[in-house]
Structure formats: structure tokens, C-alpha cells
Amino acid sequence: MLSELTANAVADSLSRRETRPFAEVERAALERPAAIDALEVLKPSERVKVIAEIKRSSPSRGALAQIADPAALARSYELGGASAISVLTEGRRFGGSLADLEAVRAAVALPVLRKDFIATPYQVLEARAAGADLVLLIVAALDDATLRELFDLIVELGMTPLVETHSAEELDRTAALGARLIGVNARDLSTFELDRDLFGRLADRFPADAIKVAESAVLSAADVAHYRAAGADVVLVGEALVTGDPIENLRAFLAV
Numbered sequence: 001m002l003s004e005l006t007a008n009a010v011a012d013s014l015s016r017r018e019t020r021p022f023a024e025v026e027r028a029a030l031e032r033p034a035a036i037d038a039l040e041v042l043k044p045s046e047r048v049k050v051i052a053e054i055k056r057s058s059p060s061r062g063a064l065a066q067i068a069d070p071a072a073l074a075r076s077y078e079l080g081g082a083s084a085i086s087v088l089t090e091g092r093r094f095g096g097s098l099a100d101l102e103a104v105r106a107a108v109a110l111p112v113l114r115k116d117f118i119a120t121p122y123q124v125l126e127a128r129a130a131g132a133d134l135v136l137l138i139v140a141a142l143d144d145a146t147l148r149e150l151f152d153l154i155v156e157l158g159m160t161p162l163v164e165t166h167s168a169e170e171l172d173r174t175a176a177l178g179a180r181l182i183g184v185n186a187r188d189l190s191t192f193e194l195d196r197d198l199f200g201r202l203a204d205r206f207p208a209d210a211i212k213v214a215e216s217a218v219l220s221a222a223d224v225a226h227y228r229a230a231g232a233d234v235v236l237v238g239e240a241l242v243t244g245d246p247i248e249n250l251r252a253f254l255a256v
């Protein structure tokens with residue numbers, strides 16, 4: 001599933017590249033105002049922080065929410081106390097787009113994450129050109145050379161890589177990059193099974209200076225408390241916020 005999602009995302013970016021060549025996207029990326037320093041915004045504090053996700057649908061859950069106006073939802077997230085916004089820009093299975101990211105960027109003052117299946121420099125440039133401050137890199141989808149190349153390009157463009165892992169081996173590959181913002185995703189991206197205890201089992205293996213992000217499977221404040229007790233600095237939440245009252249849920253999650 002992960003290789004299919006990644007291959008499709010790359011194919012879709014190649015289609016866009018036919019009408020928007022590399023040099024044009026690169027120029028647009030370099031002309032954007034500087035990215036927000038997400039490491040500063042998400043740094044560990046006495047309260048857990050939330051990255052709130054714009055998520056219309058997903059391979060595991062199907063349709064979740066209509067979200068006709070992603071900018072309005074992002075403003076609700078900001079009002080509710082989110083520290084950053086994640087925008088799923090993958091179109092085929094998640095119903096997202098780069099236009100969503102641009103709309104969100106224009107609507108809020110928070111750092112914005114491009115959450116997609118990134119495997120090429122062109123996709124990284126697209127992210128910056130659309131106003132992203134962070135870009136997700138999924139270790140399981142990338143060989144070491146590509147991971148290094150994309151990580152360095154994201155940093156060179158002034159953005160922050162959020163490097164997503166699922167195992168001790170992937171965490172070790174991430175540490176070798178010098179990554180400072182590291183996620184453990186509770187969702188197995190092939191079977192879709194959720195394991196909320198995976199974060200806790202891997203928490204000791206994070207580099208000492210890393211910001212620890214627990215991704216997926218937060219449905220209640222108790223789930224946030226579970227991740228927090230295991231050492232999470234930040235939780236990344238999608239489904240619970242797009243299917244429930246975003247402001248009420250954020251306030252409950254942030255009160256943990």
C-alpha cells in the first residue's frame with residue numbers, strides 16, 4: 001500500500017510538472033517569504049502540543065468529512081489552540097490538494113505541514129511554493145540516499161522535515177540524518193492496524209535533542225494522556241478533529 005501511494009503521488013506530481021516545469025516551481029519556492037521556524041513553535045513545553053490535520057478521507061476509513069473550506073477549518077484549529085496545521089495534499093485517497101495547502105497558508109499564522117507521499121525534489125519544491133513550513137518524510141518509503149537528499153533540500157529551503165518512523169531500525173536511520181522533529185506513526189501504513197503502544201516502546205530510542213511526535217489514533221483526551229505519559233511532546237491528530245467539534249476537542253486534548 002505505501003509503495004502504491006508513493007508511486008501514485010509521484011506520478012501525479014509528474015503530471016503537474018508537464019504544465020509547471022521544475023525551474024518555475026523552484027523560482028516560486030525561492031520567492032516565498034521565509035518559512036516559520038517549526039522547531040521553535042513545537043519545542044517541548046509543560047503542555048502537550050497538537051498538530052491538527054485537514055483530512056477529508058483515507059484509505060483505512062474512507063470518507064471522513066466534506067471540508068468544503070479548509071481555510072475555515074484551519075482557522076478553527078488555530079482558535080482552538082493547535083500549534084501547527086497538517087494538510088494532506090494527496091488527491092486520490094485523501095481528497096487533498098496543494099490548493100488546500102495554499103488556502104490554509106493564507107488563512108493562519110501557524111506553521112503548515114505538507115503531509116503527502118514525498119519521494120522527489122520536485123514535490124519538496126511544490127511544498128515550499130505553496131507556502132509549507134514543514135514537509136513529511138516517511139522513512140519506510142525512502143532509501144537512505146533519497147531520504148538524505150530530500151531532508152537536505154527541505155532544510156536548505158528553510159523548512160523543517162517531520163521524519164516519520166515505525167520501528168527501531170527506522171528511528172536509527174532517522175537519527176543518522178540529524179533530524180530534530182521525529183514522529184512515530186501508530187498506523188501501520190500497509191495493514192492500517194493501529195498500535196498506540198508503539199510510540200512508548202520506541203520513546204527511549206529518540207535522539208536526546210529530538211522533538212517527539214506521536215502520530216495517529218488519538219480519538220479522545222485519554223489517548224493524548226497515554227501518548228503524553230509515554231513522552232510525546234506533540235500529537236498529530238486527524239480523524240477526531242474532522243469528525244467531531246474541532247475547537248471543543250482541541251481544548252480537551254490541550255487540557256491533558
Ligand SMILES: O=C(O)c1ccccc1NCC(=O)[C@H](O)[C@H](O)COP(=O)(O)O
Pocket residue numbers: 005053055058059060061185187189192215216217218236237238239240
Ligand atoms: O489514515 C490512513 O488511512 C492512512 C493510510 C495510509 C497511509 C497514511 C494514512 N494516514 C496518514 C496519517 O498518518 C494520518 O492522517 C495522521 O497521522 C492522523 O491520523 P488520525 O488521527 O488517526 O486520523
